Amino acid sequence: xxxxxxxxxxxxxxxxxxxxxxxxxxxxxxxxxxxxxxxxxxxxxxxxxxxxxxxxxxxxxxxxxxxxxxxxxxxxxxxxxxxxxxxxxxxxxxxxxxxxxxxxxxxxxxxxxxxxxxxxxxxxxxxxxxxxxxxxxxxxxxxxxxxxxxxxxxxxxxxxxxxxxxxxxxxxxxxxxxxxxxxxxxxxxxxxxxxxxxxxxxxxxxxxxxxxxxxxxxxxxxxxxxxxxxxxxxxxxxxxxxxxxxxxxxxxxxxxxxxxxxxxxxxxxxxxxxxxxxxxxxxxxxxxxxxxxxxxxxxxxxxxxxxxxxxxxxxxxxxxxxxxxxxxxxxxxxxxxxxxxxxxxxxxxxxxxxxxxxxxxxxxxxxxxxxxxxxxxxxxxxxxxxxxxxxxxxxxxxxxxxxxxxxxxxxxxxxxxxxxxxxxxxxxxxxxxxxxxxxxxxxx
Amino acid sequence: xxxxxxxxxxxxxxxxxxxxxxxxxxxxxxxxxxxxxxxxxxxxxxxxxxxxxxxxxxxxxxxxxxxxxxxxxxxxxxxxxxxxxxxxxxxxxxxxxxxxxxxxxxxxxxxxxxxxxxxxxxxxxxxxxxxxxxxxxxxxxxxxxxxxxxxxxxxxxxxxxxxxxxxxxxxxxxxxxxxxxxxxxxxxxxxxxxxxxxxxxxxxxxxxxxxxxxxxxxxxx
Numbered sequence: 146x147x148x149x150x151x152x153x154x155x156x157x158x159x160x161x162x163x164x165x166x167x168x169x170x171x172x173x174x175x176x177x178x179x180x181x182x183x184x185x186x187x188x189x190x191x192x193x194x195x196x197x198x199x200x201x202x203x204x205x206x207x208x209x210x211x212x213x214x215x216x217x218x219x220x221x222x223x224x225x226x227x228x229x230x231x232x233x234x235x236x237x238x239x240x241x242x243x244x245x246x247x248x249x250x251x252x253x254x255x256x257x258x259x260x261x262x263x264x265x266x267x268x269x270x271x272x273x274x275x276x277x278x279x280x281x282x283x284x285x286x287x288x289x290x291x292x293x294x295x296x297x298x299x300x301x302x303x304x305x306x307x308x309x310x311x312x313x314x315x316x317x318x319x320x321x322x323x324x325x326x327x328x329x330x331x332x333x334x335x336x337x338x339x340x341x342x343x344x345x346x347x348x349x350x351x352x353x354x355x356x357x358x359x360x361x362x363x364x365x366x367x368x369x370x371x372x373x374x375x376x377x378x379x380x381x382x383x384x385x386x387x388x389x390x391x392x393x394x395x396x397x398x399x400x401x402x403x404x405x406x407x408x409x410x411x412x413x414x415x416x417x418x419x420x421x422x423x424x425x426x427x428x429x430x431x432x433x434x435x436x437x438x439x440x441x442x443x444x445x446x447x448x449x450x451x452x453x454x455x456x457x458x459x460x461x462x463x464x465x466x467x468x469x470x471x472x473x474x475x476x477x478x479x480x481x482x483x484x485x486x487x488x489x490x491x492x493x494x495x496x497x498x499x500x501x502x503x504x505x506x507x508x509x510x511x512x513x514x515x516x517x518x519x520x521x522x523x524x525x526x527x528x529x530x531x532x533x534x535x536x537x538x539x540x541x542x543x544x545x546x547x548x549x550x551x552x553x554x555x556x557x558x559x560x561x562x563x564x565x566x567x568x569x570x571x572x573x574x575x576x577x578x579x580x581x582x583x584x585x586x587x588x589x
Numbered sequence: 590x591x592x593x594x595x596x597x598x599x600x601x602x603x604x605x606x607x608x609x610x611x612x613x614x615x616x617x618x619x620x621x622x623x624x625x626x627x628x629x630x631x632x633x634x635x636x637x638x639x640x641x642x643x644x645x646x647x648x649x650x651x652x653x654x655x656x657x658x659x660x661x662x663x664x665x666x667x668x669x670x671x672x673x674x675x676x677x678x679x680x681x682x683x684x685x686x687x688x689x690x691x692x693x694x695x696x697x698x699x700x701x702x703x704x705x706x707x708x709x710x711x712x713x714x715x716x717x718x719x720x721x722x723x724x725x726x727x728x729x730x731x732x733x734x735x736x737x738x739x740x741x742x743x744x745x746x747x748x749x750x751x752x753x754x755x756x757x758x759x760x761x762x763x764x765x766x767x768x769x770x771x772x773x774x775x776x777x778x779x780x781x782x783x784x785x786x787x788x789x790x791x792x793x794x795x796x797x798x799x800x801x802x803x804x805x806x807x808x809x810x
Contacts, residue, residue: 428691432671439672457677460739463728464680465687467707470742474782479789488674495673 155336159329167321175314179307186303187275190294191259194277197227197292202281205231205290210283212238228274232289244293251276252289261296273297335359339366346373372445383438390434397423436559441486442566449487451494451513451522452479458494459511462502469505471498475513483520485587489563496556497524497583504528505580518588525582530575539573560585590635590705594618595625595651596667597644605638608694614701622646629655629662636701636708637664641679649682656683661726663704667692681737683727718752719808721791725749730790738790743768747783751796755808758799 205212212233230239230248237252239245251260260276276293335358342354353373358366401420404410441447452475459471483490494511501509505526512523531539539557560583564571569587576582592609596602597620606616617632619625622643629637629651641648652664663685668675671689679687685704688697716723720733728745730738740748750767751759761777768780784804788796797805 424691436671456741457681457739458673459741460728461677461680463742464685472743473741476782488672491673495676 156329156333160325163325164322167325168318171314171318171321175307175311178310182303182307186299190275190296190299191277194227194259194275194292194294197229198277198279198290201229201231201290201292202279202288205288206283210286210288212236212288227292227294229293230289230291232291233286247274248276248291248293251278251291251293254278255280273300332359335362368445375442386434386438390430393430394427397427433555436492436555437562440489440492440559440563440566442489442563443484443568444486447484447486448482449485449490450480451483451485451490451520452477452481454487454491455494455511455513458491458498462498462509466502468507469502470508471502472508472510473513474510477513477515481515483515483587485567489567493522493560493563493585496560497522497585500524500556501526501528501581501583520587522585522587523582526580528580530580531573533575536573536575590614591632592616592701593625593628593632593634593637595622595638595643595648596620596640597642598640605694605697609698609701612698620644622648622651625651626654629660630658634662636705637662638667638697638701639664639684640667641675642669649679652679652682652684663708665697665700665704681739716749716752718755718806719795719810721752721795723749723752743783744787747780748787748791751787751804751806755806758803758805760803763803 210233212231212235228239228241228244228248230237230244230252232238232252237249239248247262251262254260257278257280260278262274262276263272273296274293275296276291278289278291280287280289282288339354339358339362342351345351346354353370354366401423404412404416404420410416452473455473455475459473463469463471498509498511501524505528507527509524509526512521512525514521514523561571564585564587567587569585572584572586574582574584590613592614594602594605594609594616596605596618599620602618602620606618609616614636617628617634619628620643622645625639625643639648639652643651648666652666655664664683665686665688666679666684667688667690668679669690676687685707686700688700715725722731722733723729723745724731727737728740728742730740730748732738746768747764750764761780764780765777784796784798795807795809797807799805
């Protein structure tokens with residue numbers, strides 16, 4: 146059965162399954178047909194023998210038991226196709242004569258009904274006969290009548306019929322194979338068109354798969370097209386990002402280079418400061434675009450271990466801020482998996498924790514929960530918190546609320562972008578003397 | 590204060606040597622990983638600034654070699670990649686801090702001074718009990734098969750308390766006193782939650798519960 150588990154081709158598997166099954170069923174049908182034929186013909190012969198015995202009995206009764214007056218001989222042999230024996234105490238008539246050794250024992254047997262004699266040890270007689278014996282009395286005379294038929298002849302004609310059935314069966318099997326082949330080829334045709342469509346897609350002839358596919362293939366085609374869409378989107382995004390980047394980076398580079406190449410111009414403090422500013426701009430732009438382009442967004446087949454990653458990040462921040470305590474609160478097992486790309490989750494956790502670490506006075510707590518249909522990440526610190534009016538603008542692009550703690554103010558914007566990409570929600574809240582609390586809820 | 594600077598960009602290295610020198614460090618510099626390994630092991634530096642992308646090797650490998658050979662001076666790694674996983678890997682390899690390029694020299698100097706201060710007076714302390722070894726500097730737990738587990742602050746403090754006296758029964762109140770100061774008011778469930786998590790790391794037979802009394806760390810060899 147191994148070949149069933151790992152089919153090399155659908156067509157091959159179907160044929161390998163259906164063909165032996167078809168042949169087997171046909172064979173069984175043929176055998177059953179043979180058995181039924183055998184039984185039916187026997188029953189038919191039996192009933193005919195009975196009829197003839199009744200007919201003979203009737204004749205004998207009409208003749209008042211005078212068996213001699215019956216027109217035996219030619220007449221009976223013409224009317225009867227069977228051998229028969231009539232026995233009275235006075236005489237025994239057996240026709241044809243050659244059957245005598247077969248029928249005599251039956252007369253003496255004294256048992257009425259159907260009798261079958263096989264492999265009779267006599268010569269010149271059939272080997273296999275069916276006989277019907279009946280004894281009755283006409284007046285005072287007991288009479289025994291036996292009619293019998295040669296089953297061998299019947300069997301021979303039956304065998305011929307059976308052989309013909311076999312021939313018809315073989316023909317039917319061949320027809321079945323043809324129909325199967327046709328059916329499989331027909332039902333596999335969408336796969337062929339799909340294959341052709343993929344080939345054309347690869348060659349760039351078409352940009353999306355648009356074939357009439359049967360219901361079973363709809364999800365496949367849909368997934369493929371979605372994959373193509375996301376690839377296109379990614380390409381477009383990265384092109385946009387690169388265009389933006391090159392626009393915002395080339396200008397400051399040109400300015401700085403122009404100043405450096407001009408050796409007649411003295412490099413005073415003001416100029417240096419300006420150049421440093423330009424370079425910082427370049428760095429900021431690079432950093433922002435690179436981090437944006439690095440995150441993947443929801444992807445099929447990607448998952449992350451939130452607890453393991455959170456633990457590593459908390460440990461790292463604990464080492465970087467040795468005077469602060471970074472705690473994990475979660476009841477999820479270590480090997481919990483979330484359908485988020487690993488790097489994306491790291492970026493979310495890392496930025497939130499780093500931010501909290503910068504602002505907290507002593508303690509940062511990360512809690513990771515999941516329930517039916519939602520996953521939640523909450524990062525809370527015990528720092529000064531944020532003004533209520535500023536809460537809504539947290540994480541907006543290019544906005545920094547502080548100027549003292551180093552950083553680009555980019556972290557929260559990145560987190561916000563990633564969460565949006567995963568169709569999640571991010572919310573900020575602050576309570577008096579409890580710092581900022583960032584809550585992220587993912588619904589996937 | 591002697592400092593080793595491992596950086597392959599000559600312009601950057603020259604600038605840093607000058608600026609660090611002004612800040613009171615006497616700087617040795619090398620652009621190669623191979624030389625860095627040798628120098629780190631031979632000389633006694635107070636701090637190391639290590640660039641991760643070196644032409645003849647990875648800075649992390651250099652760091653791992655130092656740490657396996659018990660070179661314990663504080664190391665600050667410079668990286669151009671701002672990936673969180675890179676930072677975690679750097680610290681796991683034994684770094685004490687990281688700085689992403691480009692950086693301001695003032696910040697580098699401030700971080701170096703902080704590192705040196707932190708490393709002063711720190712004894713390389715390890716608590717060993719049974720199959721486990723607790724590294725105080727790295728706040729991590731090492732199994733006898735060499736696997737290192739990272740611990741959060743409270744987990745570390747709790748485990749250190751338990752491992753300091755194997756076989757001794759610590760009551761919940763005692764453990765809470767060790768973990769929190771007077772301002773905090775945590776519930777006793779917190780201790781249970783932490784114990785549960787530690788048991789996942791060390792195995793439930795290692796930390797056993799004495800009903801009504803507290804917890805014991807069993808130093809099973």
